[in-house]
Amino acid sequence: MSSDFYTNSILPYAPIIIKICRAYTNCQEDYEDYYQEVCLQVWKSRNNFKGNAQWSTWIYRISLNVCLTLLKKGKKKEEFPTDNILAAEVEKNNFFTEDSLNLLYAAIKQLSEVDRAVILLYLEEKSYKEIAEITGTSANNIGVRITRIKSRLKKLLDGKIN
Template identity: 70%
Template sequence: MSSDFYTSSILPYSGIIINICRAYTDSQEDFEDYYQEVCLQIWRSKDKFRGDSKWSTWIYRLTLNICLTLVKKKKKTRQYYSADSIINNEDDDNNTFFSDSDLDLLYDAIKQLSEVDRAIILFYLEEKPNKEIAEIIGTTPNNIGVRVNRIKKRLKKLLDGKIN
């Protein structure tokens, strides 16, 4: 992969790639693997981009699909670990995956959502319009609005009392 392609076509979208990869991983090692795989697949698939949607929408969809595929592969091999087993392991030197405790709690709560709901709330947190989220997910903007409200209520319920 050329550094020019990475700099011009991937790096501007690294924030959302990082957020999606982080929501579907439980360790720094997995996060780095997912991020690397996403970047590789974007590079390999760049010629398949037809321009039917914005480049950013295509990147989001590709990132989400890659993460979901990797999660399914990991579940099949029974190497999937819960967030609690990683975050609460005080003997682990890599326990500094993300240092902001409030953000860790939010991501831990997000990881309890279904795979599709995780994607929806991540796009919502990135301030993507419902129309764009619907295009990425494959549903209607109205459905996204309803789901976002339900997801926010569920997250609030999960986080109540955990964040001061």
């Protein structure tokens, strides 16, 4: 992968990739593997980008597809140590440093795979249409799904369900 491609086409979207990889992994090793695999797949499929959607939408789709594929292969560990994760990104973007953010990710990890994707996109302030396009569902049910997800997250965060 050329450094120019990484610098210009992947690095600006690293926060997207980081958030999605974090939501689907439980330890630093898996997180780093998922992140690297997403970057590799973006590079490998760069010539398939037709411009029908925004580049960020395409990055989301690849990130979700890679994470879901790796998750199905059973590639997961028990803990998620946050002290050594891609130090440059952590310092630069202030990821994983607040307890409330860690609690939110812990709650998000208890959602189904599709619900995780939907809520991450919602938190990125994507429109229902964009969320539907990225996840491959209809825009009509995204609003209902988000309401249900938010309710479940609130219950999880309030400690009412495990």
